[in-house]
Amino acid sequence: MLKIPAQKPNADIEVLIIDAQALVHTVIRGALLDAGIKQVKSAHNAYSALRLCQTTRFDMVLIAFDVKSDKDGFNLLEEMKYKGYITKTTCVIFLSADTSQGLVNCVVEMEPTDFWVKPLDRSKVIKRIHHILTIEKKLYALRYYFDQNEYPKVIYYAERQLEDPSLTMYYPHINRLIGKSLFNIKEYQAAQEFYQKLAKSYSYAWVQLGLAATLLKQNKIDEATELTTELLQRDDTKFATYDLLAEYHIDNEDYQQGYEIIQEATKLAPRSIERNRKSWNLARLNHDKVGQYLATKNIAKYAKNSIHDSPDLQLNVIRSGLDLAATLSDTESDKVLVSIEKSIERLKQEFGSTSDLADQLTIIEVRRLNLRQNKKQAEQVMLEHSRASALKNFEDNLDKVKAFHEVGLWEQSMRLLEQMKDDVENDSFTGKVLSEYLEQESKERQDIRYSPKELGEMASAYYKNKRYKPAYNLLCQAAQLSPNNPNITITLLKVLAILAEEDGLSDEETLSVEKCLETLEEATLSEVQQTKVNEYNERIDKAGVLQD
Template structure:
């Protein structure tokens, strides 16, 4: 059995308070002293908090949303988790005067120990601190094992604690960890029985969500559908249920449904970088270029000053804007490209960024030249640049695929794409989506040589010259690349009506 280190006494706990308001520090410090906790440090901004974490391990962290510094509390908490300053055994209390639904959803996703609404009252703070520490003390062994992914041992400790009458107030917490441990051990049938039993005793949201998860894992769709439909009507379970359903449909390769669900979840908690990333990947797979563009914009916006912040995020916005511009009417496309070119200039104006992203920015210039119908300039840039099919990041390689394809160098494009397909792992949500996306890209780029705008122009030219069959064929290719474009569908129907009247429809055309 795993060796569990001894737990600190309350008086030896290290506590960090992160808030921009002196009154908040005074109130919490007074309550901590009354609770016999004296090792307390204060930080009034994110920079100071991170510096303190570099030199001290804190057992309790109280962090405000409105830190009033280079990061908000959400981004700070996320960075502290990422850097290992906060683990599952750290008490985390989130402080905020803002109780908007979107913020609360995002905070809940970070799984703090508690969430306090400001302004704070000293007597209530002292009571809540003692309550939290008592829970942590009682559950220390169980939490430690769960944190170390020793789920069987965690269940062993939990079942012993459930027999202790003095812990009756904490039974819901204990049962929740048992359920999660069973699920992580893939004991889905046993987990279902466990959650069904809990549902008779508790009305907690996590019980119903846990039950839904086990039903989905066992493909018990009648029961799962009935339950998830109910949970989507409840504010306290809607968010988690969307995530469950998205994961399920992606695992079943129902990517359109997964995308629709992810979009709804993102509306509830728009700050999640990971959820926006999922939305971005699914948008690409579902040919939703506007959705792809919006997802990259959200990632860039909400990552600002966070651990995720990077010029590459802005680079991805630029890339997705070029993808979108290739599907839009001339006036809209030119407007979007004008904004895109301003963004490119801002990146290039930063010497360090421009140097680090030199090859990526060259590829973007090539794509812009192709979209502006300067194919010869694009080809010359490819010949002059150092860009090649050398191994790069997924997004860098994908942009090279597009650049070569758009410049008419189709064989080169396919070579890189084939190599990329061999490099994507398929054992995760993202891996499954990207694998399907690359297969789709490979098929489409092998059979369709032009972007939707070019295909539309060629179809229009044939139509004006009464060559309706070629017009129809180009429109069908454009529709495959942009299935959400209603104008293309309407034009296809018009062309088919003319073909039907002149020569009748083939079996393929009449479908």
């Protein structure tokens, strides 16, 4: 049987205070002494805090958001968790004068024990310290078993603690652990009934969120929709509800809806690296090149000075920028490429001498040359690098697949892509999305051998020679790869208008018209673009194609 370690007496509890303000240290240290806690260390910046964590295992950490000189408290907290300095049994209290919704959402997601708003009031701090210590001691055994994933034991002990009248004030905490445990062992019906019973007595947000999660897991859509609609109207439940809905839609392979929800959640907590990664991967799957570019930029921005910071993040921004440039007009593409080329130079200056980046920068150079119309040079560089062997990670390999494809080495591209498909696990949110993305890439790269920009240029040549059917086919391929590009969609609508006037449209072409109009209705168009859409739509109507 799993033996529970003995609890420390207050006098032996190790505490770390991390804050740039001396007054904060004074107030908190006094409150801790009042509670009988004497082992207190102070750090005024992230560097000092991490040094102290190397030699001491702290039981309680109080960490300020505005830690000065190196990194903010959010990134520091994340790094301390990553390095194991903070575990599930560590009491974490976050301190901040900033109470903006975006920051609060991000902090809540890190699951601290408490969140204190500065400036601190000594009497309130004393009260909160005593309250936290009492809860930690009362729920120690339950939390220990929960941290060890011993969920049946959690339920067993929790149900007995609910019979103890002296623990009445802790019943909500105990019940919360029971609900989570039922959910984690996939007893969804039992969890639903448990949360429904709690809802009669408790108005806590976690009760409603737990109920929503169990309904979604059981695919009880009507009940789940009614509840989540209500929860999305509440500030205290909106953020978590978006996460639940996104996971539900991904599980059901509705990637477009999942992407839209993740985007909304990202707006609420923009600092979340993990959520930006989800947004990035879903953007790729949904052919949203702009969304992909913005997501990689956000990841690089918010990971700065964090445990996640690395040159790979800048590589990903450059790569997604190249993907975007391949879908734009010459003028727009040039603007993006100029920005990318500056980023490449900065990356070379900072990391160019490291052999780890040599292959990646070579592949990026091939793609850049191709976009700059130096196709012969791009092909030559790629031929010198033509081994279809895998590189060190997913993104490096994916970029190599694209480079092979773009210079016309299609067999090598498909061979490497097939290798990648075997290496992706699809038992997680990210794994499912990436697995689906690789399947999509495999099919599209087999069927479509050119970029949206190249397809548009080829279609333009056919159009000038009045070969409208081939132009239509090429534009359909371009629209498949870049469905959110209004210029491609408007050009496709123009060609369809001509086909409608000349010979009428097939059923497939009629459906294509309807899809174009739906896409453009949701797009933000300039006055000139809208005028063109209206003109082509009227011409199609006059040809008698779209009739009620």
